[in-house]
Ligand code: ADP
């Protein structure tokens with residue numbers, strides 16, 4: 794089973810993905826996307842993202858290298874390489890995706906029953922702001938852009954297989970564990 798994680802930025806997607814990677818270290822691997830944005834904080838090329846130029850991204854589009862890509866923010870492109878999925882599956886691991894809501898809906902459409910799409914929902918927009926500000930790695934201008942986008946992103950929630958409300962962190966982990974346990978039982 795492939796898991797697709799989507800949420801407005803700051804809702805706790807990375808936190809949820811990290812929980813699964815820690816709980817099942819040899820079972821899952823996160824698909825590393827390409828992006829044209831600059832690295833933030835301690836981000837490393839090839840670990841959080843493949844940080845590439847707009848020209849390189851354009852070339853990759855022309856070569857049909859992406860299973861999906863989006864201009865998530867104005868002028869900033871993000872895309873999932875087909876070869877990334879092949880690499881993880883060859884290593885015998887299950888793929889985790891952390892993508893924007895449109896990318897998530899597209900991936901679910903392409904992957905069908907092979908994937909469970911999970912929407913991570915923030916308790917409120919005010920809490921979303923607190924989390925983005927608290928993370929301390931995003932400029933005030935980008936925080937405003939992300940919050941402005943959050944309302945629209947929340948409207949995609951009904952298109953997802955599962956919704957996890959990330960209010961209390963432990964409770965959110967439990968909701969996620971239940972989803973994973975259920976889908977693993979189903980496949981057995
Ligand atoms: P995303 O990947 O969706 O942008 P992150 O996982 O980076 O979001 O979470 C944004 C910030 O909120 C981080 O600083 C994270 O530690 C914090 N956070 C995540 N979940 C919770 C929670 N349930 N309660 C409080 N803070 C949280």
Ligand code: 5GP
Pocket residue numbers: 800801802826827830861862863865871872873891892893894895896897
């Ligand atoms: P950030 O800049 O905070 O790392 O990511 C911004 C947004 O881009 C997040 O919602 C993230 O999930 C999304 N994103 C990351 N990689 C991809 C991708 O390959 N495709 C799409 N569609 N969105 C992505």
